[in-house]
Amino acid sequence: MVAFTSLLLAAAAVTGNVMASPLEALKRGIQPGTGTHNGFFYSFWTDGKGSIDYTNGPAGSYKSKWTNVNNWVGGKGWNPGPPKTIAYNGTWNNYNVNSYLSLYGWTTNPLVEYYIVEAYGTYNPSSGTTKLGTIQSDGGSYDIYKTRRVNQPSIQGTATFDQYWSVRTVKRVGGTINTQNHFDAWQKTGLKLGTWNYMILATEGYQSSGSSEIEISEVKKSA
Numbered sequence: 001m002v003a004f005t006s007l008l009l010a011a012a013a014v015t016g017n018v019m020a021s022p023l024e025a026l027k028r029g030i031q032p033g034t035g036t037h038n039g040f041f042y043s044f045w046t047d048g049k050g051s052i053d054y055t056n057g058p059a060g061s062y063k064s065k066w067t068n069v070n071n072w073v074g075g076k077g078w079n080p081g082p083p084k085t086i087a088y089n090g091t092w093n094n095y096n097v098n099s100y101l102s103l104y105g106w107t108t109n110p111l112v113e114y115y116i117v118e119a120y121g122t123y124n125p126s127s128g129t130t131k132l133g134t135i136q137s138d139g140g141s142y143d144i145y146k147t148r149r150v151n152q153p154s155i156q157g158t159a160t161f162d163q164y165w166s167v168r169t170v171k172r173v174g175g176t177i178n179t180q181n182h183f184d185a186w187q188k189t190g191l192k193l194g195t196w197n198y199m200i201l202a203t204e205g206y207q208s209s210g211s212s213e214i215e216i217s218e219v220k221k222s223a
């Protein structure tokens with residue numbers, strides 16, 4: 001990211017008065033990485049294939065458009081992401097391609113990648129795995145699963161770790177998610193969580209093309 005930005009700024013300096021155009025280019029989409037934007041943490045990860053235009057918008061909003069990717073995931077949230085109730089809304093219309101819309105995050109020690117899947121496209125991520133339980137939360141029913149990833153990309157580099165899943169049986173785009181309910185249900189099922197790392201409302205694309213426009217906020221407990 002640093003090298004790319006420096007290159008554009010150097011080009012802008014040479015051309016002098018057309019400095020606005022490279023900066024405009026930077027504003028449209030960002031390079032893969034993590035950071036903070038308008039008070040929210042964001043993460044944008046790709047395995048490098050295809051093209052993705054990921055853009056952070058006002059407050060907890062972001063837009064994405066991807067073409068012929070292998071795998072990418074991105075969105076806004078918090079780091080660290082301890083249990084909280086979140087609200088989200090927007091547009092995700094990828095029912096006919098391979099994509100997920102999830103509250104997505106990580107813990108360390110143990111290293112866990114977790115998904116509370118609100119909507120998915122052509123592939124149900126729980127295909128071929130055994131249902132470990134069911135949880136009722138936020139007006140819906142979610143099925144609980146665990147899968148294992150061997151030597152795969154993680155926030156700690158290539159590693160072997162578990163993925164925990166709550167998959168909403170009736171897909172939706174928009175609502176509230178009480179993450180504590182899921183964390184409690186997982187732990188009761190024997191799925192141990194570690195130290196909170198980041199938590200984002202993520203769009204993910206797998207061997208597909210698609211788009212999304214999502215906004216997230218935290219629902220504060222009333223005093």
Ligand SMILES: *[C@@H]1O[C@H](CO)[C@@H](O)[C@H](O)[C@H]1NC(C)=O
Nearest residue numbers: 061062089090091213214215
């Ligand atoms: C989410 O809802 C708010 C309030 O209705 C609206 O202003 C905003 O544009 C919506 N965000 C998205 C990404 O659709």
